[in-house]
Amino acid sequence: MFGSLLGVLFDGLAYGMLLFLLSVGLSVTLGMMNFVNLAHCSFAMIGGYVTVTLMNELSWPFFATLPCAFAAAAVASVALERTLYRRLYRAGELDQCLLTIGIVFVSVAVAAYIYGTIQQPVQLPSYLRGSVTLMGMTFGVYRLFLIAAGLALTLVLVAALEWTRFGAQVRAAVDNQRMARGLGINVDGVFAVTFALGSGLAGLGGALAIDVVGLDPAFAFTYLVYVLIVVSVGGLGSIGGSFAAATLLGISDMAGKYYFPELGAFLIYLVMVALLMWRPAGLFGRR
């Protein structure tokens, strides 16, 4: 009983780290520019497909593909930001939703066209496969890796935010855009870089997710819902909020699937709606 609880927590935490990677970029950029980018998971999908292509077509080692997944997603996001997103910074939420939904549609179609609709297989390196036994319980190696990677990246992000000049500018821009501009901070530039970084992280998340949840063209839609839940529950512009919400969601989802399989995702949605009604700005959001 206790063992299974720990197992659920472990798997849930790993899943949560994945969700965190996928969501943190959206949370920060939403908090900064209030731009509703529903195509965020398309960038994740790009990262996933880049990894698949590099590994399966060009036989690259897994770890080598990860920076490329990051870079590809970041570059794609910059291209889209320059051409399309820019025009809609002043527009309402609905227009932004619709533009980005349109982009999701197109990305799903393109992915299906190039790769087909089947799940993409990926061969993890041998040292990441299998499981390890600690204190009488087995833990998946890959999931351990995900948790470690997730925590490490969180620390890097938080450190960068607190101790670098760029991080301070990001915090200022999220807190009060007009004031930040008034202080001479190049908010547009900060946003562009943050947007690229956030999308890159999503791409990385997409690549890391392949082994855990699979990759197919519907990824852009399926995980959009989860990412939106993390972002709205965690609070816009908050890394800590995203971390908490992602962990909560990951563990709740695992627990739900394990203990109440008949309910499906019902519990998740119920918890989200209830949480949002209690705190509309998210757990750690402002206003």
Place this chain on the structure above:
Amino acid sequence: MSEPALATRALNKSFGSLAVARDVELTLPRGVRYALIGPNGAGKTTLINLMTGMLRPDAGRIFLGPDDITRLEPEARVKRGLVRTFQINTLFPNLTALEAVTLAVCERRSLTGTWWRRLPAHRDAVDEAYGILASLALGVHCHRLTRELAYGQQRLLEIALALATRPKVLLLDEPAAGVPRDESAGLFAAIAGLSQDITVLFIEHDMNVVFRFASRIIVMVRGRILVEGSPDEIAADAQVREVYLGGARHG
């Protein structure tokens, strides 16, 4: 002695460590024209937000006539006659001027619950709206979209919307803000033409306007009321001079 039109008692509000209203005590008798002045960030607009219910005070009470309205929703306060205009135009961009004022009139007459009669069938409401616009020289523009009106006309529309609610107490937040000198005549004529039954409190930075229209002046600094008095008293007050002019210069 009749009760004041609007009064606040020990009104307090802070955002974290930033106190925007400190023990604000105000008493506005009926029909008087009050000017609320003070440096930027003094908390003047915040005070209006507190009085109209857009902000909840941390402590204190607000009275409209004999009634304690501290717990009332903003729209309920408007229905009782406490109305404001906004410093930045808060209008309905894609409604025509006539539609906007008619909407305010319909809300007052509780017509917005009805959906089976078309709008033009409510002749009285439309006529009343037109009348208000005409009195502010906007009659000829009544069919233009709000976003197509000139800035000065939009400021007048702000006032028209407020008048349509038949206010007893009118709070004007910098009514002439951003309006060039040559266009503001109509605006001030409108303000001067306001009925004597209406109690008016207006926030203003232009001292000429203040001395022309106000019978009493309230000075606010850093969330606190510094002093209150007649225009002459305020003009002569040394504290006010210091706050506004830094002490050494003469106004």
Place this chain on the structure above:
Amino acid sequence: MTAAAEQIAAPHRHLEAQIRWRAIETVFWLATLLPLVASPSYLVLASQIAITALFALSLDLILGYAGIVSLGHAAFFGLGAYTAGLAAKHGWGEPLTGLVLAAGVAGLVGYASSFIIARFRHLALIMITLGMGLLLLEAANSASWLTGGADGLQGVRMWPLLGTFRFDLWGYTAYAYSLIVLFLTFLLVRRLIHSPFGLALRGIRENATRMPAIGASSRAHIRKVYTIAAVIAGIAGGLLTQTTETVSLGVLDFQRSADVLVILVLGGAGRLYGGLIGAIIFMVARDQFSGINPQYWYFWIGTLLIAVVVFLPNGILGGLNRLMSRWGNR
């Protein structure tokens, strides 16, 4: 008439002129009769379009007129669909009363949820509507004893309409039925939009902050319009069940909520006919494309959506409007 009286009379005339029934509207509605006289192979598609148009009209009420962005409107469509289906399955196959029942159930749930909806704005509102839609879908999925789960409801049999018109295989009865319901509902919505209530809705959309400042109770207005929209969406869902004699989980899924949003934006929200025009274009295009390749459909609708948002922010009707006003000014 004196100059003064003429000036006063003018505001009415102008307002009345704006909301007059136009000739082109008569043309439009006469054109909807075409599938009844043309080749019957179009009837099934025509029914689908009419039902989708009704659904889009209901979304226009809350989105185009009150400014509420909902990603879960299919919930009411689905509620109406399943109610009508369950009534028929359990022995009551009378169409009109079944439709009233569907409207009632959807309206009740709409009314209850309107209390939540009216309290939120922006992202929280979008997420709550999304969440509530997904909740209902999951619940329907789990309650397969009631809904038939992934297989859908079996055994939905409709009685003849008004006792005489059987639902024929060609689809004549189905289309006439759907079209009449659409037209009558449209007239009602038109009246609503042109009333003071409709003006208040537009006020909420245009500037929600100003509304309380003129004494308007926005929340009460929103609750009312959300309930009405739920009723209409429920009618559309019920129509779908009755005309196709099937109902499955697809009536509740996110895809349907997203599609109707796209349809409304394509046609132009807040313009009464936007949902109708959008439905026609969307459904016809999808019918054409689904033959070729479903992936192509996603690609082109995505591109079209991007193009509309960037170049035609008020949808196709808005673009036509701009074109015509530019023409008029020459």
